[in-house]
Amino acid sequence: MPELSEEEALIQEKTIKEEEEKYRCDLCSKRFKGPEFVNKHIRLKHPDVLAESAAVVRRWRMRTHRATVPADSDSLCAPVAPQHAG
């Protein structure tokens, strides 16, 4: 299963299933027949919400990622020998 993007995860979070074939946008309470319609609706009508949340998640991921990088990353900075063509 492919990993969900921040946007997809947020859209799923904002897609409220009320009952069979009744889905609701949690951002404006508009109702739809299926989750894919809510997905399209959120992308069209609430792009600002998506962009903002995606940025927040991305910042948070970067911070957690940085915490896992070993301290001795100096060894990655090996000198690069110049290449001669021919």
Ligand SMILES: [Zn+2]
């Ligand atoms: Zn909406």
